[in-house]
């Protein structure tokens with residue numbers, strides 16, 4: 001019985017924590033590995049519904065770093081490339097500096 005309640009409570013707590021963290025944590029995510037300069041993903045400029053990104057092939061898991069983002073996947077239309085294909089949003093080729101900021105160090 002004790003286990004049961006611990007289980008229920010942790011489900012509630014995790015749900016609550018996710019709801020509370022979602023907005024502030026998601027306001028802006030910085031990816032620092034790009035050799036071409038860091039990439040800042042802003043929640044503010046990406047106000048689509050959650051399932052536009054949090055689905056298979058894009059970013060199924062709500063955790064930064066859950067996906068290893070590569071340009072190959074982006075160019076194939078996965079990850080950021082699900083929208084950044086030159087139609088729904090600016091594409092990756094020729095637009096490196098719109099995502100990577102080599103000059104500014106933010």
Ligand code: HEC
Nearest residue numbers: 031032033034036039069070071084092093094095096099
């Ligand atoms: C829509 C945004 C976006 C555009 C446009 C973009 N990138 Fe990226 N790129 C990313 C993200 C996000 C990462 C992952 C960075 C990380 O994990 O730290 C990345 C990673 C990389 C990496 C390291 C991983 C790999 O795949 O080799 C390189 C190199 C790179 N980008 C080069 C480029 C070049 C060159 C261009 C232009 C032709 C470009 N990027 C355009 C978002 C973008």
Ligand code: HEC
Nearest residue numbers: 022025026046048049050052053059062063064065066067
């Ligand atoms: C335009 C795309 C996009 C939309 C729309 C989106 N997200 Fe995300 N979200 C991302 C990306 C990208 C990540 C990082 C995933 C990764 O690095 O593998 C992320 C990560 C997260 C994280 C983890 C943040 C952290 O600091 O690790 C949470 C929580 C999250 N999203 C919640 C939401 C919620 C709730 C919604 C809807 C209100 C939403 N997201 C809509 C792209 C999006």
Ligand code: HEC
Nearest residue numbers: 039041042045048052053079080082083088089090098099
């Ligand atoms: C669900 C669709 C969608 C996904 C997925 C998506 N974007 Fe965007 N993004 C957009 C749209 C729409 C715009 C605004 C239109 C435009 O600029 O072409 C935009 C604009 C941007 C901008 C310019 C505005 C700003 O915030 O500075 C950057 C940079 C950007 N996205 C980076 C990314 C990165 C990095 C990823 C992956 C981690 C990503 N986006 C994933 C739809 C998306």
